[in-house]
Amino acid sequence: MICHIDATNGIPIYEQIGRQVKYAVANGLLVIGEHVPSVRELATQLAVNPNTVARAYRELQQGGILVPIRGTGLAIAPEAPNRCQEDRLQIVRDRVRSVVREAQQGGLQREEFLEIVHSAWIVT
Amino acid sequence: MICHIDATNGIPIYEQIGRQVKYAVANGLLVIGEHVPSVRELATQLAVNPNTVARAYRELQQGGILVPIRGTGLAIAPEAPNRCQEDRLQIVRDRVRSVVREAQQGGLQREEFLEIVHSAWIVT
Amino acid sequence: MICHIDATNGIPIYEQIGRQVKYAVANGLLVIGEHVPSVRELATQLAVNPNTVARAYRELQQGGILVPIRGTGLAIAPEAPNRCQEDRLQIVRDRVRSVVREAQQGGLQREEFLEIVHSAWIVT
Amino acid sequence: MICHIDATNGIPIYEQIGRQVKYAVANGLLVIGEHVPSVRELATQLAVNPNTVARAYRELQQGGILVPIRGTGLAIAPEAPNRCQEDRLQIVRDRVRSVVREAQQGGLQREEFLEIVHSAWIVT
DNA sequence: GTGGTCTAGACCACC
């Protein structure tokens, strides 16, 4: 599993890790029952503290994305794909709703806003 | 001037105040030379710490939106409308770019994303 | 708020803290909008590490029991009493279900089990 | 002998195995002198690490439930039935005492608690 | 002052 961490964008690292796992599941890069890298392994790979990875994994467990398999690590839960599919849409939807609200508070017209969205998609 | 503050949405209160002032200027609700409420007045009105309002105003001064008028408080600067117009576009553009990046990381297709944007605009 | 921590019963300290808060809300000792002790304050009071309290509070936030009030700490959420009422029943129900299952696996008769329950309640 | 292992319920697997053996003895499914399955056999049957079964058997020997028969494996000890009878009561009693304590901390009334117990017994 | 995040390192149970 490949993970891109940006330590300067304000989003906590554990949250970025959690999202990357969800995205990987949603995109089929991680399948049900597959083990995620161990806490220590991913921590060294990303050059972050094991506790940071552990926190990400803990929250994924609470969210039903990962299940602990005694002694062998953490694996993708059966219900994970559905939830990840839903979660990634929810994350985007929430952020879109928030920025739309701000744009409307700012008095932008619908067309101005859509223009910004289009150019942002192309640019990135 | 009317201000909506949400103490639980993650955006710093001083930042929310600053944006609201900018939006009011951009939308013509505050015109060049008009006084903004005093720090103490706005603070009591919003039930917020005066330091918070002071910080918002300080940053607005640094941004050239407000100018101090000796003995009478702070007023909208002559160059404010242009800057506010630009600032609100910049704020929205930044946030849009960020959410677009996340959507692409999440594997969303362009059409899915635009669909979310459209429904968000309508719903709100 | 009074909290009894037992460092030897296997239940993580942060979990015990979380439950005690829920019980206090369910029993009306903490009311909606009331602030809980600050992380540092409760940590020194219980002689545990601030991070342990912080983790308990974080999970209470995720559970909708606490809400952060910017700059002033954490307060009991409006929906907390209902959830705590429900949660404490759920905690007890889960544990009861689990011990009942074990008793049945162990071949105990209904009356034997009820006898144990009665004596346990009286004794404590 | 039939054994139900749940790798996700928090109770150590070796402990679950040990209890299942005790329950089987207490319920007369295993009689004095009867051989238990070999470590390797039970391990493959339960899809569990042989070390785990070995640990369970070792603790059962220390508890006087199993005795080694030279060259042929482990068998139910003569004093096993009495001890298993007692052990299963002790296990249940301990767990009941613990859950009762929690219920009382949580402010539950005696009747509420008994109601939960009754419904749990019926449901299961 | 508040909580949030991260790092570092220790200890434990389990397999």
Place this chain on the structure above:
DNA sequence: GTGGTCTAGACCACG
């Protein structure tokens, strides 16, 4: 080897 828990201490943003 695995994850879980706890401690200790630093830094940051916010008010």
